[in-house]
Structure formats: C-alpha cells, structure tokens
Amino acid sequence: MHTWMVNGLSALGLLLIATGIFFFAATRGALLLRAFAASQNATSHVYPIYSNKWLIKLVDYQPIISAILLFQYPRLVTRIVEGLATSDLTGKTVLITSCAFGNVIPRVTQASVDAGASRILIADVVQNELTHARAKLVRYGNLVEYVENDAVAMNQRSGIASANILFFLLHELPHPMKIQALKEAGRVLEAGGKMYLAEFHKPKPWVLKALSWTYFKVYEPLGLALWDSHDPVLCLEAIGGWSCERRTYFFGNFQVITATKL
Numbered sequence: 001m002h003t004w005m006v007n008g009l010s011a012l013g014l015l016l017i018a019t020g021i022f023f024f025a026a027t028r029g030a031l032l033l034r035a036f037a038a039s040q041n042a043t044s045h046v047y048p049i050y051s052n053k054w055l056i057k058l059v060d061y062q063p064i065i066s067a068i069l070l071f072q073y074p075r076l077v078t079r080i081v082e083g084l085a086t087s088d089l090t091g092k093t094v095l096i097t098s099c100a101f102g103n104v105i106p107r108v109t110q111a112s113v114d115a116g117a118s119r120i121l122i123a124d125v126v127q128n129e130l131t132h133a134r135a136k137l138v139r140y141g142n143l144v145e146y147v148e149n150d151a152v153a154m155n156q157r158s159g160i161a162s163a164n165i166l167f168f169l170l171h172e173l174p175h176p177m178k179i180q181a182l183k184e185a186g187r188v189l190e191a192g193g194k195m196y197l198a199e200f201h202k203p204k205p206w207v208l209k210a211l212s213w214t215y216f217k218v219y220e221p222l223g224l225a226l227w228d229s230h231d232p233v234l235c236l237e238a239i240g241g242w243s244c245e246r247r248t249y250f251f252g253n254f255q256v257i258t259a260t261k262l
C-alpha cells in the first residue's frame, strides 16, 4: 500500500475516533459526570449537546444529523409531513413537543401552514433549543409560539392541538418519563387528533441489531427499552384510547408511528 494511502486511512481513523469521543463527552459522558452532582432537575437527563447553545450551533448541520440517522432522516420527516398534508388543519394548532436538529421543524411548520394551521406551538424544556428553533422559523413570525414546557407536565390545556409531533424525544427520556410523556401528548391532543412519533426501532438483520445495540449501550442506554419493554405502540395500547399505525424504515431500524386519539 502507498504511504499516502496509509496516512489517509490513519487520518480518517483518528478523525472517527475523535468524533466518537466528542459525541460521547457531549452526551452520555456528561450525564455520567452529572450523576455525581447532588441536585437533579427537569433537565438533568438532557445532553449538553441539546442544552449548550454553542454545542447546538456546532452540531446542527443537516449532513451530520442525517448521517446519525443513517441517512433516513428525510424519509422519516416526509412520512410526518405527508400525514400533516392530508389533514384538514384549518384554524387549528399544531404542537411540536421538543425541538430537534435538522430541518424537521421548518418542514413540519410549512406542512402545517399549508394544511391551514393558524398556530404552531413549539415546546421544549431547554430555552436555548427554542431560541435556536426560532432562528430557523423567522419567516413565520407570530404564527409560531415558543414555550418552555416539560413534555411530561405540559403547561397547556387539554385538547388544544390537532397534531402533536414527537421527533426522537422518547428514547432520551428515563423510562417512567417515557410513559408520562405519551400520556401528556395524548392529553393535549383533541379527539381525532394525530400524534406523529419518530423513533428508533429494533432492526431485523443481526448485524444491524448488534451495531445498533452497541450504539445504544455506549451513547443512549435509555433508548434500548424502545425495542421491548417501552415499545411506543405497546405503551400506547396499554394506556388506551389510541389507534396506531406503524411504519418501519431501513431494515426496521427506525419507525414512524401515526397514532390517532380516539
């Protein structure tokens, strides 16, 4: 092998290792350190990558975010957008429960406005995330409202929203909070309203299952429960009052659930 190829491969290897260490430090590593701190609060489970304004700006680039979701990001968002586009949201409120990186918020907002929504409400427990989201939605002006709310105890009255979008929130929440967040998502929806929930899902091929399992164990240990004990459809069925439709993507590694409140 040529020396330049060896150097190139070494540089790539080092870059991958450095990226892995950076993401670990900005996510689970920080939470492990935080566990030693005495006080816990509503944001103790939130990774610095989602709360520190500089880290948010550093990471939020579409190619990076798409790569993390194995380039399935646009397909998952499209499924949600298609659901919104085929709903009559005239004069209705669409709720986005928790911010997310990439273009999901602008795409969901545009689809909701096109479907007639008169109000988009974005709720997140971290103010920096709301500020970041606002910068992406300047052109919608007062149509969009930003509220600092906890998904497990929303400061909103029951039935205010006709659609509620939870994009990769559940896997980051401690298990009891997962159930509570689903209950709250239902409470704030009107009857007949739809919840769109995008998440990880247990993949079929063993190679992908092994890689995915390793990823969760290292970076997002709270996410593995979505494969079994906290499968969102099973949780919603146990809560009751939902009709669920699930579509999986990329050998079953991701899912979008469209849940209609009965």
Ligand SMILES: C[S@@+](CC[C@H](N)C(=O)[O-])C[C@H]1O[C@@H](n2cnc3c(N)ncnc32)[C@H](O)[C@@H]1O
Binding pocket: 046, 050, 051, 065, 097, 098, 099, 100, 101, 102, 123, 124, 125, 126, 129, 149, 150, 151, 152, 167, 168, 169, 172
């Ligand atoms: C929904 S996840 C999105 C992760 C995903 N990997 C992405 O594409 O960005 C991260 C967001 O959830 C928010 N969040 C975490 N816990 C929350 C809670 N209990 N209530 C509301 N928002 C929460 C964080 O502040 C952050 O904005």
